[in-house]
Amino acid sequence: MEVPILKQGHYLIASIQSALTDADLSQLREALIARVGKYRARGVIVDVTALDVMDSFAVRTLRDIAHMARLRGSETVIVGIQPEVAFAMVQLGLSLKGIVTALDLEEGLAFLSAKERERG
Amino acid sequence: MADELHLTIASDVDIVQARAKGRELAAAHGFTLGDQTVIATAISEIARNILLYARRGEVHIRAATDTGRDGLVIVAEDSGPGIRDIERALQDGFSTSGGLGLGLPGARRLMDDFDVKSVPGQGTTVTMTKWKRSHG
Numbered sequence: 133m134e135v136p137i138l139k140q141g142h143y144l145i146a147s148i149q150s151a152l153t154d155a156d157l158s159q160l161r162e163a164l165i166a167r168v169g170k171y172r173a174r175g176v177i178v179d180v181t182a183l184d185v186m187d188s189f190a191v192r193t194l195r196d197i198a199h200m201a202r203l204r205g206s207e208t209v210i211v212g213i214q215p216e217v218a219f220a221m222v223q224l225g226l227s228l229k230g231i232v233t234a235l236d237l238e239e240g241l242a243f244l245s246a247k248e249r250e251r252g
Numbered sequence: 253m254a255d256e257l258h259l260t261i262a263s264d265v266d267i268v269q270a271r272a273k274g275r276e277l278a279a280a281h282g283f284t285l286g287d288q289t290v291i292a293t294a295i296s297e298i299a300r301n302i303l304l305y306a307r308r309g310e311v312h313i314r315a316a317t318d319t320g321r322d323g324l325v326i327v328a329e330d331s332g333p334g335i336r337d338i339e340r341a342l343q344d345g346f347s348t349s350g351g352l353g354l355g356l357p358g359a360r361r362l363m364d365d366f367d368v369k370s371v372p373g374q375g376t377t378v379t380m381t382k383w384k385r386s387h388g
Contacts, residue, residue, distance in 0.1 A: 151272065154264040154300075184289060185271055187296040188358060216289035224293055224358040225344060 135160045137167060142174040143244055144206075145237070148182050157193040164197055168206045175244035176201050179237055181212030191226045198231045207232065207247055211240040256314040261328075262307070267299040270311045278324055281315050283384055291324060291382050294362040298328040298378050301355040306332020306375065316381065323364075323383040331375040338368050 133156055138145045144167055146160060164176055178194060180186065186194075198208035209232045213221075221227075234240040257277060259270045271292040278288040295311065302309035309330025316325045335341045344357045356378070360366040365381040 220289045220293040
C-alpha cells in the first residue's frame with residue numbers, strides 16, 4: 133500500500149495509514165528522498181501512529197530515511213510511536229538514536245518550525 | 253477463532269499477515285495490548301529470518317497451557333541452509349544477511365521461552381513462547 137505524502141509549506145508529511153510490507157517501506161523511502169529534492173523540502177515528518185508493529189526492518193528504513201533526507205538538507209521527525217510499540221522496540225533492542233522523534237504531528241511541526249527559525 | 257494457525261511465509265506480505273494473525277490470536281486469548289505487540293514483533297522478526305535465509309517456510313501459532321499458565325507458542329520452521337553456529341546467531345549484531353542482526357536475539361528478548369534447533373543443510377526450527385502474566 134502506497135503511503136500518501138502531503139506537501140505542507142516547506143515540509144513533507146508521510147502519513148502511514150496501515151501496516152506496511154518491507155517493499156512498501158522501501159518504496160516510501162525512495163518516494164520521500166525523491167520528493168525532498170523535487171519540492172525543496174526543509175523538513176520531513178513520518179507519522180507512524182497507525183503502525184502497530186515496528187520491527188528491525190521498519191526501524192532501519194526510518195533511520196535510512198532520516199539520514200538520507202539530512203544529506204539532502206532536510207530534517208526528519210518521526211511522530212506517533214505508540215506506547216506498546218515503544219516498549220516492544222526497546223525490548224527488541226532497537227533505538228532511533230540520532231533521529232528526532234515527537235509525540236504527534238503537532239509537536240513534529242512545532243519542532244521543524246523552531247528549527248527553521250534557528251536557521252534564520 | 254481457531255486455536256492453531258499454520259501460515260506459509262514466502263513473501264513480505266506473508267510477514268505482515270503472520271504478525272496480524274498472531275496478534276489476533278494473542279488478543280483472543282486475553283494477552284494485554286503490550287504483550288500482543290511484543291508477540292507480533294517477535295513473529296515479524298522470525299518470519300523475516302525465514303524469508304531472508306530460507307526464502308520460504310512456515311509459522312505455526314497455537315495456544316498452550318502449562319501448569320495452569322496460559323501461553324502462546326510460535327514455531328517457525330524452514331528447510332533452508334540451517335545455522336552453523338547457533339550460539340553466534342543468538343549474539344547481538346551477528347548477521348550473515350547484512351541486516352541488523354537483531355532477528356534471533358531480538359525475538360529471544362521479546363519472548364519468555366526460546367529454543368533454536370538447526371541442522372546445516374536441512375533447516376531451522378525456532379520455538380518461542382510467551383506466557384500470560386497472572387495479573388495485568
